Amino acid sequence: MASVDVCYLRNAAGLYGEGLGYATPESAGMDLRACFDEDEIIIRPGERAEVPSGVSVEPRVPGVAGFIYSRSGLGAVKGLVVAQGVGVVDADYRGEIVVWLLNTSDRPILVERGERVAQLVFQPVCRLEPRTVESLSETTRGSGGFGHTGRA
Template sequence: MATLKIQLLHPNATLPQYHSKGASGFDLCACETMVIKAGEIALIPTGLSFSFSKKYELQVRPRSGLALKYGISVLNTPGTIDADYRGEIKVILINHGKENFCVNIGDRIAQAVLCPIAKAKFKVVTKLNKTKRGAGGFGSTGLTSTKGV
């Protein structure tokens, strides 16, 4: 099990926690009250800073309940927090909903997952190996099932 060191930067900061034994993500909570107007973007502070092994990254992801019920999502999902970052964790939320959304102190606004990373070694080549798919992208393997059509 990896250790995640946490620094509380704000008196309203909420310690993260996993809300079930099988949860892969822990919740990030707002430390300030803010309103995100419909169609707008806001940077929500958590009042937390982290330190962890350079073998990992933290990925910030949306909470499905906020997305389904209110149209609230993490804009740059997944947001990446690198192991050498020591600033406050802030979450970029977007309100895709039709109504303004109030974020209150302590509200769970996103989830974070500690993920192992692998560094790549870059090698320039003149050709890449061929595959059946080749350069096909953006729907080249099909967009929908034909069942029920």
């Protein structure tokens, strides 16, 4: 089985119990936890907050990177989502994973130290070499923009 090396920072190991891992045998992502110095923070409506995870990682599989996704319960129920949509953890990044959360609700949201705030999913990455050309091939869609196809 492929593996990822995990380094626990700032006494984060206690927050992760047996370590960073999957909640169930079929989970796609590993839960990242809030690892800030305070007991809790409040994220007001429309505000973003920097939430350190207390971990850094090194994927042991070439061509794989980490992607940070919102937890469905936090996003759908509370309105707390990963601020940039999806965060990218490049395979050669060795710093602490920091999750930027955005409160999309109309009320303040309390985040407690140790709370699961996002999930880390490892996925293959396809790197393509840019090649300058004079034009691109024709398609049925062409250069039509957003909504151009008229399909919902």
